[in-house]
Amino acid sequence: MMNTNRISENLKANLFELTYTIDEYTRKDMMNMLCERLKKILDASNIVFYMYNKKQLNEQITYFSSQYPVSVKTLSPSRFIAYFKEKTNITVVNEENPITQKSLDQMTFLLKVYCKENFSGFMFITFSEDQIVSLTTLEKVRIIIEQFLSILYHKRHQMFLRERNQLLFQLSTKLHSVHQTIEVLERFYETIQLIYPTFRYYLLMSQEYENETLPIKMIEYTGGATLSPGTLAFINNELQIEYNEVKKETNIYSPLSGKQGVYGVLQINIQQIVTMIDEEVNFITQFTNMVGRAIERTTLYQSSTQLVSDLQIINVASHDLNLNLDQNEITDTVKKHIFESCHPEQVGVIFFSQEREEGLESFDILDGSTEYFTTQNGIQFICHVYEKMKQDPKPILSGNFQAEGIDTLYNSIMIIPMWSSESIFGVIIVAHHIPYYFSFDKFKFIQSFVQHASLAFHNSVLKEQLKQTAITDYLTKLYSRNHLDKKIGEQMSRSGRGAFILFDVDDFKLVNDTFGHYIGDKVLIQVAEIIKLEMKQGEIAARWGGEEFAVYLPHCSLAEATERANRIREKVIKTTQPQVTLSSGVSTWTSAKKDTVEQLFIRTDEALYEAKTSGKNKVVQHK
Structure with a gap:
């Protein structure tokens, strides 16, 4: 027969000793030692703890035992919570138990342990069948263990928070000295893998980055009625949680947002259905906001650096264009600077004619344009561009160019009109066969460059017209x-x-x-x-x-x-x-x-x- 007071005092003394070693051991080691001591104090055959920790996203369902391997079944958090609510504080395990099986010639008791802020769980205590067990003693044991686990889980969680905050502080310090967005993403990815090592991650970004080691994807926006959670997180700047019951997984989408905009979304893929608590949601939100601000800072830094570089290039190009060059020399200069800045495969300089007879080609392909524009496909493409510019003379950037009845051979296209006063007199066409080859920043740069080139071309036309006027009879247009x-x-x-x-x-x-x-x-x-x-x-x-x-x-x-x-x-x-x-x-x-x-x-x-x-x-x- 169990002596309740002796067991209670002995258990308290052992657990009091364990509380002083919490910082020295891992949670698993502490729980295994607890199982061993309980087994000895209660003279039990085996002790198993089956715990649900809602604050531990990494591993919400865990079990510990006085002997391994452990014959238990893992329940989903939702199934566990439902089963936990069904049970009283102490029950006897029968054949229908969903977690463990009833042992032959042994008796197993299921004791509920619970702390509202940290955990819910079961303690399985197995005795030999002939052993006399007092329910009063078990209830006393249950209360003492529940108190100890509350201390253990609270301290372990505080340790986890300190370590996690230390990682964030280290990351924040490092990010202040980083000037490249891709390096921000690399350090971010390394840190979050340390915090949640068992999860999968994807960086859903609003623009492409050249990196083969990071799990970067482009944000998908189809324009349909139903938007993906990742797209919703990006557009609304709000964290989204998706539970996939078919795949038994949880996906968290947290926007990487700065003060001026959203730059991407962190997708966290958890290979089970987990219950998200406010503390974790707030942490992930703060974490991604910090990274979003770092991305914003590096993006602005890179943009300003690129802007300075672009201005320097345009300054040099403008100097080259203003050397009183003729039309062919200007075309060569334009082509040279465009090839150096965005490495296209084709560059064409096209002048539109205002005085051609109907039925004839209404454009001139300037010498120096790449060969494609003199081919049948190239001329057909120029005709399409000419008609489009007559209707709507706006710059065009396309990463997947398509036009009915036209095979351009090139996916990435930039078409920049050249203006004189309020009329368009030509276009510069830049092309590459790789889809989405030209970035929007390059497109803006080429637009700025073409403005200077337009002035040079227009001046060359005026110069040519002036020369022609000097040697041409005004009435007949014959030479003088x-x-x-x-x-x-x-x-x-x-x-x-x-x-x-x-x-x-x-x-x-x-x-x-x-x-x-x-x-x-x-x-x-x-x-x-x-x-x-x-x-x-x-x-x-x-x-x-x-x-x-x-x-x-x-x-x-x-x-x-x-x-x-x-x-x-x-x-x-x-x-x-x-x-x-x-x-x-x-x-x-x-x-x-x-x-x-x-x-x-x-x-x-x-x-x-x-x-x-x-x-x-x-x-x-x-x-």
Whole structure:
């Protein structure tokens, strides 16, 4: 027969001694020693504790014994709590017990132990079948053990909190000296694995990071009606808990938020259904907020550093672009800086034309653009871009570019329009085949760079237009006489030969007197267009003065030049309204004979005079 007082005093003395060693041993060691001492004091066959600790997310259900292995079944926290509520303080284990089996020739008692703040559990005490057990003694033992466990669990939890806070303090100290976001994530990942070593973790980030060791995923946002818990945590900046009864797991999603925004979400995957208490929820929230602020600081630091670097690059690029370059040199400079900054596969500089006839291509692909843009696919893509820019001239960044009926071969596309005042005059297209290759920061940088490039290109166009104006007749758009003189002189300084033709509109004063000067100007424009259409590469047409036109044909014989002059004369008769005719003089030069530009002009003018005085509407060669 058990002596209740003796057992009670003996147990108190043993447990009093154990309380002084709590800091020296792990919780498991302490519980195993408790089992051994109870077994000896109670003269029991075996002692087993089956405990549920709601504050211990790592391992909420645990068991300890005076002998191993232990024949117990692990219940889920929810099943355990339900079973715990069903039981009285002391019951006898029967065949239907869900945790342990009834032993043959032995009697097992189930004693409830409970502390509202820390734990709920059972103590299984097994005696031989012939041993006389007092329920009064067991109740006294239960109360004493419950008091000891309250002290043990409280102290162990305080130790856990101190260690955890120390880890957070160490992490916070380290993060203050970190300037790279990826290093923040690495240190964060190392620390949380120390705090919860048995869980799985995923970092759901709003932007990509180049790191193969961290479990980084991009936040998924499909735009559908049902959002994932991770996306909800990111959008609402609130911790989300998901219980998956099918997979028997718990997922916690805590936003990594700073003062200015949310930068990602920590997903904690627990391979069982656990009950989350406010203390743990608050800790995880504070932990991820601290990391979120560190990410915000490093992001701002990196952004400012990148901004300084970008400004330096743009400063150098602007200097290069402002060196009074021509269009091809500007294109090469633009291409060089874009390749250095974002390493694309293709760069195209496209000018839009405002004066093309309907049905013709309305753009020019500048020399220096990469080869893709001159292929059939490239031209088809440019046509698509041209139509899109006419409708909505806004910059485009796409990581998965798709357009109906177009195979661009490239997934990542940046399209930046070039503006002059309030009109768009072209685009710069940057492409790479890897999806989502260009970051948004690179996109913003290229936009800034293109603004400077647009100014340089526009200035080059104005410069070219000014040069063209200086050598072009305002009315007919043919070259001026000075430009023609210069070009003929340049060729005559080299070896070779050439032909010179002068045209004069017959009776042009009569046209002006009959139809007026406005119609007279229209006739001159018609004649100029006919002459222009007859010109081949390297040939020059100019307005000689008044109603006279001149044509220079390099490497052309007298017979060939005469034939060309007659063809122009015949087309003028057929197509001008009102109809006019031309008289023409033709002369040639060759390096075999000493000659000058002035002498060539005089000979041709003499031939023209002969044509005018011998009936007009004819071509005369200077023999």
